[in-house]
Amino acid sequence: MPIYEYSCQECDNDFEELVRGEEVPVCPSCGTENIERRMSLPRVHSQSTKALSMRAAKKRDAGQAKDRMHDRLHYEESHDRHG
Numbered sequence: 001m002p003i004y005e006y007s008c009q010e011c012d013n014d015f016e017e018l019v020r021g022e023e024v025p026v027c028p029s030c031g032t033e034n035i036e037r038r039m040s041l042p043r044v045h046s047q048s049t050k051a052l053s054m055r056a057a058k059k060r061d062a063g064q065a066k067d068r069m070h071d072r073l074h075y076e077e078s079h080d081r082h083g
Contacts, residue, residue, distance in 0.1 A: 003017065006036065011032075
């Protein structure tokens, strides 16, 4: 059961879909069957790709931590004014 990459011709949504047998996938965004299967590139795992992934994850996590801190401060400020 391979996973294929598709591009919707109606809404330009790119997605992956697990295809079983003669199943015809539909776009999860708009529901059309007017999709095109794209050429999938093989994934290469190496020290350099792992390092890139780790940097991206750390950057994402730092951004999420900053957002959580901002939300927490906003929450505390709004409750300090009312309490």
